[in-house]
Amino acid sequence: MKKIKKQDIAKLLSQWQKDFTVFVPSKESGTAEMAVWDGKDAGFLDWYRNTVVPPKANFLQNMEKLFGFRKEGGSFKLETPPPETRKQLIFGIRPCDARAIAIIDMVFKDAYEDKYYLSRRQNSLLIGMGCVKPYDSCFCTSLGLGPAEAADVDIMLTDTGDEYLIEEITAKGKELLAKTSGAETASQTDENKAVAVKQAAYNKVTRKIDTKQIKQRLPDAFENKEFWEGVSAKCVSCGICTFLCPTCYCFDINDEMLKGDGARYRNWDSCSFPVYTKMPAENPREEKWKRVRQKVNHKYDFYPRLFNVIACTGCGRCIRQCPVNWDITQTLSGLPAGAPVTEKK
Numbered sequence: 001m002k003k004i005k006k007q008d009i010a011k012l013l014s015q016w017q018k019d020f021t022v023f024v025p026s027k028e029s030g031t032a033e034m035a036v037w038d039g040k041d042a043g044f045l046d047w048y049r050n051t052v053v054p055p056k057a058n059f060l061q062n063m064e065k066l067f068g069f070r071k072e073g074g075s076f077k078l079e080t081p082p083p084e085t086r087k088q089l090i091f092g093i094r095p096c097d098a099r100a101i102a103i104i105d106m107v108f109k110d111a112y113e114d115k116y117y118l119s120r121r122q123n124s125l126l127i128g129m130g131c132v133k134p135y136d137s138c139f140c141t142s143l144g145l146g147p148a149e150a151a152d153v154d155i156m157l158t159d160t161g162d163e164y165l166i167e168e169i170t171a172k173g174k175e176l177l178a179k180t181s182g183a184e185t186a187s188q189t190d191e192n193k194a195v196a197v198k199q200a201a202y203n204k205v206t207r208k209i210d211t212k213q214i215k216q217r218l219p220d221a222f223e224n225k226e227f228w229e230g231v232s233a234k235c236v237s238c239g240i241c242t243f244l245c246p247t248c249y250c251f252d253i254n255d256e257m258l259k260g261d262g263a264r265y266r267n268w269d270s271c272s273f274p275v276y277t278k279m280p281a282e283n284p285r286e287e288k289w290k291r292v293r294q295k296v297n298h299k300y301d302f303y304p305r306l307f308n309v310i311a312c313t314g315c316g317r318c319i320r321q322c323p324v325n326w327d328i329t330q331t332l333s334g335l336p337a338g339a340p341v342t343e344k345k
């Protein structure tokens, strides 16, 4: 293992910037997100806890042009963009957000291989940074994760005070570190310090949910209209919780055309919107309680049935960012016990 002084982080980033587009936490746009490093300093280390916009945006962009088309005579000529070859390095990704990307990978390489998403994934390196100050809204430890989980990153950094301990996790991470200068070999004392930091961070995540109980109670509560109406009463269907959720991946497709020139765009969508899934005949979830039920069930029941993993990492964004303080952990913990309820129309 290696270590580096915090004041030398910019030197690491400068080296990596030669081969990668380096993304770091930034508030430049007014909202904390991963943005291209300006090559100056690592001042973000002073305020960074997590971004508001999750790093899924580096792979599934909030809006992207899929291809262009031009009307020529009686047909259309397609202009497909070349495959993405830009190599990106995301510095400081939190363990929950790295896991979220691993979770949505399953969708984009399952029945249909999404070349836009997958080319970005293949050309990326994730440099994880363990949390030392989890938010009150975090509950990652209930989802088999933790503030120091390193399974989904290439390199993991642990904040030990004035320094970071650096662990190479994957072959890609090892290769990068081998050609990076400026990091020293860590001592046993450094490693022991990191173990203590990780344990302390784990203990700071005090919000809990019981996933075993949820697994049984959620399907039983599916037709319980009264329960879902109650928990969805204050939701204003703004969609923030889904846009900012690192595991939500729904998108819409739109064609724009002006004077024979057009393009097809993909943009984020949200099952919280009344117009979502507006099929030719009807929206199957016109009532708000059905949309809230969908959001919760998709993460905690439907996705596990498809991919054997809960599509929630306990990052807490949906709790922190909801304008009316809707709280998924309250909903999950409040699921009624007892026999399944049959739908009352």
Ligand code: SF4
Pocket (backbone or CB within 6 Å): 234, 235, 236, 237, 238, 239, 240, 241, 242, 272, 321, 322, 323, 324, 325, 326
């Ligand atoms: S952020 Fe809150 S109010 Fe907005 S859709 Fe989600 S739960 Fe509803």
Ligand code: SF4
Pocket (backbone or CB within 6 Å): 241, 244, 245, 246, 247, 248, 299, 311, 312, 313, 314, 315, 316, 317, 318, 319, 328
């Ligand atoms: S549902 Fe909420 S806590 Fe779970 S991953 Fe999404 S934003 Fe994070």
